[in-house]
């Protein structure tokens with residue numbers, strides 16, 4: 511049985527308004543889902559298991575702000591296996607289920623002095639010039655996916671309204687993808703800033719490309735956990751990323767709730 515069929519068999523046939531992928535340190539939103547049905551990734555064919563600390567491995571289906579959601583608590587990163595296509599089975603399952611929207615969340619470093627740790631940024635566009643593309647090797651012309659408005663303008667507006675109603679300041683910016691897992695050098699950060707990046711991180715972009723390939727409507731939010739390399743007195747660390755993301759999880763939850771309340775059912 512496919513992952514989508516397994517999800518339907520366990521959680522029911524009702525359509526899912528929004529699939530949400532929770533990033534590092536942001537897993538607590540899954541615990542807020544009402545009438546939850548949790549399915550371990552190990553029971554979902556192809557769903558990739560993450561070994562990174564700060565990530566559980568289950569899909570939680572239920573209700574949030576009156577919308578039916580499927581929340582991925584934990585996700586695999588390209589840097590774990592070197593495979594940018596690792597999330598394809600999960601993305602394809604959401605496409606198979608016909609989800610109305612896909613909301614990706616992540617932790618990221620800030621390249622802007624006016625966007626300190628603890629800020630939330632809605633991604634308006636990305637830079638992915640150096641990493642492997644997840645569509646390399648897939649057959650057919652469908653791989654030539656346009657990436658204009660990959661981050662859906664309508665969903666971005668709904669996120670802006672959701673943040674405003676929750677009285678949470680929302681930044682908007684360009685996310686630069688790096689594979690990691692080593693952090694960037696200060697010279698790389700200066701270069702990325704010159705290219706037009708506002709934030710930098712090690713996830714989300716492969717998922718966005720896969721999701722646009724699968725025809726999904728996408729939005730993404732970054733939890734800013736640190737100033738990027740060379741901008742602060744101390745170097746970035748995974749411990750800081752997890753700790754600051756955890757502290758900011760309530761604000762992120764409020765923005766996501768405001769967004770869901772505005773999402774057409």
Ligand code: HPA
Nearest residue numbers: 617618619710711712746
């Ligand atoms: N760089 C890359 N990825 C990140 C960072 C960073 O500074 N912070 C959180 N994820």
